[in-house]
Amino acid sequence: MGLTDMLIANWPSVLIAVLALVSLLAVFRTKGKTVAGIPKGLSYIVLLAIAGLVIWQAGFFTGVAPGVIPPVSIVQTTTQATSGTSSTSVCPAGVIVDKTTITLSAQDEYTSISTGGTHRYRINGNPALTVADAGTFTASPGDIVEVLFFNESKSGASNYFGVSKKVPVECKGSQTISAKLSTNGTVAPTINIFNEEGNIVEGSGGSSAENETLGAGDVVSLKVEFKPTFQTGFPSGAVLIFEYGQAVYDDVKVSIGGVDLTKTGVPTSYTRRYVNNNTVAYEFPPTKSLETVTATITIDVDDTNNPTAAGGAENIPITFIPKNVFVNDDLGGSYSGPSVEDEDSVPTFRHATRTNITVD
Numbered sequence: 001m002g003l004t005d006m007l008i009a010n011w012p013s014v015l016i017a018v019l020a021l022v023s024l025l026a027v028f029r030t031k032g033k034t035v036a037g038i039p040k041g042l043s044y045i046v047l048l049a050i051a052g053l054v055i056w057q058a059g060f061f062t063g064v065a066p067g068v069i070p071p072v073s074i075v076q077t078t079t080q081a082t083s084g085t086s087s088t089s090v091c092p093a094g095v096i097v098d099k100t101t102i103t104l105s106a107q108d109e110y111t112s113i114s115t116g117g118t119h120r121y122r123i124n125g126n127p128a129l130t131v132a133d134a135g136t137f138t139a140s141p142g143d144i145v146e147v148l149f150f151n152e153s154k155s156g157a158s159n160y161f162g163v164s165k166k167v168p169v170e171c172k173g174s175q176t177i178s179a180k181l182s183t184n185g186t187v188a189p190t191i192n193i194f195n196e197e198g199n200i201v202e203g204s205g206g207s208s209a210e211n212e213t214l215g216a217g218d219v220v221s222l223k224v225e226f227k228p229t230f231q232t233g234f235p236s237g238a239v240l241i242f243e244y245g246q247a248v249y250d251d252v253k254v255s256i257g258g259v260d261l262t263k264t265g266v267p268t269s270y271t272r273r274y275v276n277n278n279t280v281a282y283e284f285p286p287t288k289s290l291e292t293v294t295a296t297i298t299i300d301v302d303d304t305n306n307p308t309a310a311g312g313a314e315n316i317p318i319t320f321i322p323k324n325v326f327v328n329d330d331l332g333g334s335y336s337g338p339s340v341e342d343e344d345s346v347p348t349f350r351h352a353t354r355t356n357i358t359v360d
Contacts, residue, residue, distance in 0.1 A: 016050070090142050091171035099138045101174045104131055106149045106160075109180040110231040110289055115160055120151040120327070128333050141171040148335045149179045152326050152348065159183055159350060161235055162325035164335040182233040182288075184322065188353040189234070189287070191320065193297070194223045202358045211360040214314075218301040222357070224254075226284070226320070227292045236323040236338035238284040241270060242297075245313035246278045250300040252316060254282050256293065268345035273317045284320070297357070307359050316357040324348035 091097055106115040114133055122128045123139050130151060131137055139145060145167050150160045160181040167177050192200050195212040202210055212222065228234060240261070242252040254261050261282035272279060287293055299316070301307060307314035323338035326348045341347050 090168070095171060097141050097171050097173065100141055100169050100172060101136050101138055102145060102169065103134065103136050103174070103176045104147060104149070105134050105176055105178045106163075106181050107178070108160075108231075109182045109233070109235075115150065115181050117153060117160065118151045120148040122146045122333070125332070125334075128327075139169045141169050143169040145169060145177065146335065147177055147179075148325060148327065149181060152324065161322070161338075161349070162335075163235075164325045182235045184228065184232045184234065184349075188351070189229065189232075189320065190225070190227045191318070191353065191355045192225045193318075193355070193357055194225075196220060196222070211358045212299075214299065214301050214307045214359050216301060216306045217303045218299070220299050220301075222297045222299070224295050224297050225292050226287060226295065228287050228289055231289050233286070233288040233291075234284075234322050235286050235288075236325070237286045238320050238322045239264060239267065239281050239340045240284045241266060241279060241281045241319040241321065243273055243277045243279050243317040243319075244299075245274065245307070246276060248302050248305045248307045248314060249278070249316075250302055251298075252280060252300070253298045254295050255298070256285070256295045261295075267321065267341050267347075269341050269347050270319065270321075274313045277313065299357075314359040316359070318355045318357065320353040320355075321347070322349045322352070 102121075104119045104121065106117070106119065107113065108115055116133050118130050118132055119135075120128050120130050121137065123143050123145055125144075125146075129137070147165045147167065149163045149165070152162050153159065160183045163179040163181055165177060165179060169175065195201050195210060197210075199210040201212055212220070214220065240254060242254070244252050261284065264281050264283050266279045266281045270279070285293065321340045323340055325335055325337040326339065326342040328334055328336035328343050330343045336343070337348060339348060
């Protein structure tokens with residue numbers, strides 16, 4: 001605000017201050033030691049105090065009126081002994097917390113029981129440490145804690161998918177960082193592929209010798225159902241890989257709800273069933289317990305070559321590889337993904353599900 005605007009906005013205060021100053025000048029010119037029975041010295045003090053208080057109240061001295069000065073928060077700086085780096089606390093005014101006890105706790109998404117296992121954590125990007133489920137460690141308010149629940153474990157019957165979180169430490173004595181984890185255990189999802197007659201084809205769960213009959217130039221669309229078993233799921237989705245003979249098929253596509261799935265790179269760790277086969281991979285969405293995802297597989301057969309003459313390569317292998325979070329050593333141990341393989345092309349989950357479209 002300019003001086004002119006301030007004078008206009010505070011004209012009552014300005015008027016009082018001017019009158020006080022004029023009165024002060026009049027007292028100064030008055031002869032004698034008193035004015036109206038009041039000692040001149042006391043008159044000077046009173047009039048100066050009135051003028052100064054009114055001017056300060058109007059905000060001419062500081063630009064901030066009394067009573068509206070914002071409260072000052074106490075900001076404390078703490079030093080991490082392991083790294084020498086400082087972190088600024090977010091404690092409110094008057095609250096001082098030196099250390100916060102952090103508890104890491106994970107539960108099964110479907111049963112709510114404790115997952116057990118070990119969790120990995122880093123404080124302010126420092127080297128990672130581990131703690132057992134429901135275990136504790138200490139940090140300072142304002143620190144950033146990165147947690148990888150279940151520490152990318154790939155073995156054991158209760159094989160949970162990892163969940164990563166980045167959480168600021170709160171200004172209190174204790175804090176719990178928790179997550180819900182999903183397991184697939186040792187049970188593969190159900191993948192049923194139906195031929196054009198509506199029967200499940202052999203190799204994808206069918207018990208009879210039902211195949212899909214294809215000939216040169218055919219373009220067919222087959223229904224496929226993906227369903228995790230009870231109380232299991234794939235929270236980060238998966239990569240769906242199709243393998244097909246390059247001499248007998250032009251393309252294999254998959255869609256959900258009429259929308260083609262996004263193509264992605266075939267994992268380096270994938271091994272082809274037949275050396276001369278083509279491969280194509282698609283991003284598959286997350287699925288939950290007993291949730292059936294219905295998709296459509298479209299097969300484009302070569303215009304001149306009949307698949308039945310391919311000598312075994314007429315069948316179309318399908319591989320379902322789950323995604324998981326992993327520790328990326330190339331990035332200083334940070335958590336990456338979810339992905340089907342890590343920075344060294346090692347699968348991030350311990351098993352994949354394989355099926356087959358058998359053709360005659």
